[in-house]
Amino acid sequence: MASPTSRRNFLLQSGKAGLGVYVGLSSSALLSACATAKKAGSVSAPHQFDPGYQQHPLPYGYDALEQAIDAKTMEIHFTKHAAAYATNLQEAAKAEGVDMNKPLEETLRTISKYSAKLRNNGGGHYNHELFWKVMAPASSNTPGGNLASAITSSFGSFDTFKTQFTDAGKTRFGSGWAWLFVDGDKKLRIGSTPNQDNPLMDVSEVKGYPILGLDVWEHAYYLRYQNKRPDYIANWWKVVNWDEVQKRYAAAVS
Ligand code: MN3
Numbered sequence: 001m002a003s004p005t006s007r008r009n010f011l012l013q014s015g016k017a018g019l020g021v022y023v024g025l026s027s028s029a030l031l032s033a034c035a036t037a038k039k040a041g042s043v044s045a046p047h048q049f050d051p052g053y054q055q056h057p058l059p060y061g062y063d064a065l066e067q068a069i070d071a072k073t074m075e076i077h078f079t080k081h082a083a084a085y086a087t088n089l090q091e092a093a094k095a096e097g098v099d100m101n102k103p104l105e106e107t108l109r110t111i112s113k114y115s116a117k118l119r120n121n122g123g124g125h126y127n128h129e130l131f132w133k134v135m136a137p138a139s140s141n142t143p144g145g146n147l148a149s150a151i152t153s154s155f156g157s158f159d160t161f162k163t164q165f166t167d168a169g170k171t172r173f174g175s176g177w178a179w180l181f182v183d184g185d186k187k188l189r190i191g192s193t194p195n196q197d198n199p200l201m202d203v204s205e206v207k208g209y210p211i212l213g214l215d216v217w218e219h220a221y222y223l224r225y226q227n228k229r230p231d232y233i234a235n236w237w238k239v240v241n242w243d244e245v246q247k248r249y250a251a252a253v254s
Helices: 004-013 027-039 071-095 102-110 116-133 146-157 157-173 227-241 243-251
Strands: 176-182 190-193 209-213
Touching: 004 102, 027 190, 071 116, 102 116, 116 157, 116 209, 146 157, 146 243, 157 176, 157 190, 157 227, 209 243
Parallel strands: none
Antiparallel strands: 176 190, 176 209
């Protein structure tokens, strides 16, 4: 199943098994791994944000985001929905011969070669690991640094950006995600994807490196907000972890 590219990357990374594989890599090894991915035509490859194939501990308590998301929703979302994506991803990856030492991002970039099970659960796992990290209890509420200026130059103002992103979430029919992502020209873009797809996937209509994602599946908000998705999104802005989004942005444009 592995492409020649992923085989090369595997060789680069072999000997560093398990989670945190990139932590142990020298920066030159990381650069050459990224260069290999770039030659394959992908948008960008900031592997340091790759979640791997296993669920990581939630970086805060279930009640930490109460301003936007109630504790019961967080608990069910993390321990049932997201946990199941990770388990099913590992099952599918094993069955389809995916080398789980290589970044999940690389598998997602060639997801058209794999099954619907791998696509749905690989996306589900990646998207949720990103989602937990781009939220924080004590959010600074606005982006800083070069992300702030990029948002202003791309969308006119932070408020216009928020309106456009909110609309992407509100108008996504059924289940899916709203995204802020960096495209192949390193420009910021807003878009949405159905189900558990994301902009890394070769099958996605919108393509790039995701730096902020919003889960608009009903399981993300229904207990507290019922059918009022716009109210959920309005409150969600209060818990966006802009420091994390900024880090992802810096890596994507570097
Ligand atoms: Mn979800």
